Every structure is written in structure tokens, then in C-alpha cells.
Amino acid sequence: LAKTTQPISMDSYEGQEVNITCSHNNIATNDYITWYQQFPSQGPRFIIQGYKTKVTNEVASLFIPADRKSSTLSLPRVSLSDTAVYYCLVGGFNTDKLIFGTGTRLQVFP
Amino acid sequence: NAGVTQTPKFRILKIGQSMTLQCTQDMNHNYMYWYRQDPGMGLKLIYYSVGAGITDKGEVPNGYNVSRSTTEDFPLRLELAAPSQTSVYFCASSFDRVDGYTFGSGTRLTVV
Numbered sequence: 001l002a003k004t005t006q007p008i009s010m011d012s013y014e015g016q017e018v019n020i021t022c023s024h025n026n027i028a029t030n031d032y033i034t035w036y037q038q039f040p041s042q043g044p045r046f047i048i049q050g051y052k053t054k055v056t057n058e059v060a061s062l063f064i065p066a067d068r069k070s071s072t073l074s075l076p077r078v079s080l081s082d083t084a085v086y087y088c089l090v091g092g093f094n095t096d097k098l099i100f101g102t103g104t105r106l107q108v109f110p
Numbered sequence: 111n112a113g114v115t116q117t118p119k120f121r122i123l124k125i126g127q128s129m130t131l132q133c134t135q136d137m138n139h140n141y142m143y144w145y146r147q148d149p150g151m152g153l154k155l156i157y158y159s160v161g162a163g164i165t166d167k168g169e170v171p172n173g174y175n176v177s178r179s180t181t182e183d184f185p186l187r188l189e190l191a192a193p194s195q196t197s198v199y200f201c202a203s204s205f206d207r208v209d210g211y212t213f214g215s216g217t218r219l220t221v222v
Contacts, residue, residue, distance in 0.1 A: 032208055034210060036211070041198075041216070042215065042216070043114075043200045043202070043213025043214055043215060043216055044153070044200075044202075044211070044213050045213070046210030046211060046212070049208075049210060087152070087153075091207065091208075092207065092208055093207050093208060095207055096141070096158065096160055096166070096207060097143065097155055097158045097166075097168060098143075098155075098211070099155060099169065100145070100152045100153040100154075100155075101152055102151065102152040103152055
């Protein structure tokens with residue numbers, strides 16, 4: 001399983017763009033990159049998934065460089081409700097299970 | 111659709127007692143997982159299943175058992191509760207290996 005490394009915590013203010021980078025140097029050819037969001041006392045929630053280049057949905061964008069050894073989750077114009085823990089996971093068709101790391105704790109201030 | 115349903119939401123156990131945490135999904139997902147999350151920490155995988163009748167250990171399986179007799183249900187059994195098992199337990203499911211996981215709302219277990 002590919003190991004991921006993320007910053008432990010980040011602070012931001014409302015209205016700013018937040019970029020959280022995840023390193024996954026030993027990502028395998030078949031692996032996808034998936035990000036989850038977790039609010040206190042709730043289970044994680046799927047945010048976005050990608051394999052290469054850029055993926056965008058109504059919540060976030062995911063940027064993946066050509067070597068795929070890292071990825072960046074971009075949250076546009078964050079609000080207080082985006083305060084949560086964000087997890088980056090790597091896995092694919094050769095992986096039956098995903099291992100969660102400690103995640104990045106994002107705190108958004110007014 | 112209800113998604114992933116976990117019961118109970120809260121439980122207090124005495125040391126040495128046993129209990130079963132229930133998990134049911136109505137999305138016809140093949141893959142199901144049990145994670146535990148200690149306060150301020152990330153999730154640790156306990157057991158997982160890739161289909162009915164198939165289970166396998168995760169990172170922290172000691173002290174737990176699982177079964178998967180149907181596609182819908184994946185109960186987690188604690189045989190001899192210990193204080194170290196005080197945690198929040200999350201069940202999740204996915205259609206396949208790449209599909210995003212859907213998590214339940216969790217069971218908060220305290221062992222005293």
C-alpha cells in the first residue's frame with residue numbers, strides 16, 4: 001500500500017482558497033487518489049477522486065502532476081463549515097482496503 | 111436509501127463483557143469495512159470483507175471478530191471487552207475497490 005504524508009494542520013480564513021498537499025512517492029500504476037472529509041463525531045465523507053491531471057466537482061478540485069507522486073486538494077473560498085479533517089488515500093484495483101493516515105486538520109477562522 | 115446503518119449509536123460495556131456492533135447497507139455494495147477511531151487520531155482498519163463469506167484482517171484485528179453471511183450485513187463482535195477498545199467504531203461500504211466509501215454514523219463505545 002502506498003504511504004501518504006500530509007501536513008498535520010492548516011489554518012485559513014473565510015473566503016480564502018485552501019490547498020492541501022499529499023505526498024505519495026510509492027504510488028502504483030493502478031492506484032487512484034481519493035480525498036475524504038471528516039467533521040467531528042461523524043464518519044468520513046467522500047470528496048473527490050482522481051487518477052491524473054485535474055478533477056473538479058462542486059466541492060473541490062484535485063490536482064495531480066504527471067509523476068503522480070503528490071496531489072493537491074484545492075478548496076475554493078472556504079467557509080467556517082469547511083473546518084474538518086481531510087484525509088488523502090491511495091489505492092486501486094490491486095488494493096482491497098484503504099489505510100487512513102492522521103489527516104490534515106483544517107481550521108477556518110472568521 | 112438509508113446507506114450504511116450502524117447500531118447502537120452509544121454503548122457502555124464493563125470489562126470482560128461481550129457485544130456485537132451491527133452494520134447494514136442497502137446499496138448492494140460488495141466491499142465492507144470496520145474502522146476504529148480513537149480521540150484525536152485517524153482511522154484504523156479492523157477487518158474488511160470483499161463479499162459474502164469472505165473476510166480478512168486489517169491493521170488492528172486483535173480482540174475482534176467479524177462475519178459476512180449476507181451482502182447487506184457485516185457485524186463486528188467484541189468477545190472480552192477491554193478499556194483499550196474504548197473508541198468510535200465506523201462501518202463503511204463500497205461497490206468495488208476504486209469506488210468511494212460510504213460511512214455510517216458510528217458507534218461510540220466506552221469500556222469501564
